[in-house]
Amino acid sequence: MTAKTALKASTPTRSQATAEAIRAMILSGEIERGEWLRAQVLADRLGVSRTPVSEALGFLYKEGLLEYRVHRGYRVKTFDADLLLGAFDVRLTLEGLACRLIAERGMSHATAILVRDNLARTEDILFNHEWTPETRERWRLANLEFHDALLTEAANPYLTEGVLRTRQLPPILNSAKEPIDTNELFPRLDRTFSQQAFRDHARVAEAIEAGQGARAEAMMKEHIFTTREAARRILTLMVS
C-alpha cells in the first residue's frame, strides 16, 4: 500500500475525485476482488474525511463496480463467467442498436470525419509499425475512440450508460495479481485479433455511411461477439 495519496484537484468536488481514485485502485488491482472497503482506511489513505469516501462508494456501487450490505459496507464485486458473458451480450446488443440508429438517421459530418480519421490512424498503427506493447496501447486507445464516437453520435443516454456499465467488468478481470498479458502469451494471435477488429470497424463504418442499418447492426454485433469469445477463452485459461 502506498502512503497517503494526494487527490487530483481537477475534479470539482472531493467526492468525485475520491470516486476516481478508488476506481483506479480497483482497476489497478491495489484493492482485490471480494475485499471489504473500510471507509476510515480509505479516508486516511486519500487524505479526506469519511463523508466523501462514503459518497464515492455509493457512486461506484450504483455503477455496478461494488456490492453492498447494510451495516457491513461495500466490497469489490466478484463475478463469474456467466456475468461476464452476459455483460457482453448486453453490450453487443446496445452497440448494435447504436449503429443501426445512426445508419438510419444519418451521421453528423463531424463524426464522419472523426471516424474516417480514426480508421486511417488505426490502419497505420497496425500495418506500418512493429507490434510492441506501445503500439498495442495506441491501438487500444484508437479502438476505444471508435466505439465512443459512435456512442456519442447515437445521442441516447440510456444506451451510453448501459454500455459503460458493461465495460467495467473486463478491466476488473485483468486486475488480478498476475494480469494476463495476451500479447506475451500469443503475440501473433493478439495482432491478428487487432487486425480483424480493424477490418470489422471499417465494415461497420462503411455500412453506416451507406445507410445500411441492418448490416451495420449485425456487423457491430459480430465484432463484439468476437471479443466476447476471446474473453471466454481467457476466462477458461484463468480457471484451469
Place this chain on the structure above:
Amino acid sequence: MTAKTALKASTPTRSQATAEAIRAMILSGEIERGEWLRAQVLADRLGVSRTPVSEALGFLYKEGLLEYRVHRGYRVKTFDADLLLGAFDVRLTLEGLACRLIAERGMSHATAILVRDNLARTEDILFNHEWTPETRERWRLANLEFHDALLTEAANPYLTEGVLRTRQLPPILNSAKEPIDTNELFPRLDRTFSQQAFRDHARVAEAIEAGQGARAEAMMKEHIFTTREAARRILTLMVS
C-alpha cells in the same frame, strides 16, 4: 405541502427510506419537473437530517431521475420526446434480447408456471370484467408482472438494470399536475390496446416455450414498439 411525513420503517436504512419517499414525491407530482430540491427542506419534511437526504438524492441521480450541478444541488430531470423515445428504443432492444436468450437456453419450470398463470389471469381481467379504473389497474400490475418474470428469468443484471432505468421516464411523464388519463380520453382505444398487449404476451410466451428465439425477440420488440408509438402520440397531445 403536507406536514412532517413519517418515513416507512420497513427499509433497513433511513437513506433508502428517504430515497423511496422522494421518488414517490416526484412520481406523484408533488415535486415538479425542473424544480430544485433543497436538502434542508426535504430533511425537515421527512423528519431526518440532511445526510440521508443527500445520500438519497445521489442515489436517485445515479438512477437517472435527477440532474446535478455542483454547489447547486439536484433537480427533477426534464426531458423531451427524443429522450423518451430513445428510452423505449433501449428497452425494446434489451427485453427482446431477454426473450431470445430465454428461448435459446430454456425457461425454468417455475417461470413457465408463473407465465402461464399470469396469462390466464390477464385474460380473465380483460374479457370477463367491465373495464373500470380498478380493472385497468389490475391489468397494469399483471402486465408488469409478465415483463418482470422474463427479466428475472434472463438472470442478467446488466440487462435488468438497463431496462429498469428506461422505465423511470414514462411515470415522470404522467406526473404533471393534470396527468393524462388515457382511459378517460379514449376508453375503447385504451381497452383495445390492453387486449392487443395481452395477445402479444401470449405470442411471446408461445415462441419462448417453442424455443423460437428469433420470433420471441421480434415479437417482444414489436410489442414494446406499440407502447412506444402510444407514448409518442400522448406526448404530441401534451405539447399541442
Place this chain on the structure above:
DNA sequence: ACATTGCATGTTCCATGCAATATGGAATTA
C-alpha cells in the same frame, strides 16, 4: 457434541456545525 443465547467489538449510519462557492441583484461605469 451441538445448538442457542448474550455480549464485546468494529463498522456503518446519521446528526450537526462550519467552510466553500454558485448565484442574483445592487452598485458602478461607459
Place this chain on the structure above:
DNA sequence: TAATTCCATATTGCATGGAACATGCAATGT
C-alpha cells in the same frame, strides 16, 4: 440604457462525534 463588477446570501460540500447495528465468539444449557 446596457454592460460589468462586486458582494451578500443561501445552499451545498465536508469534517467529526456519537448512536445503531451486524458479526463472530464465548458462555451456557440440552
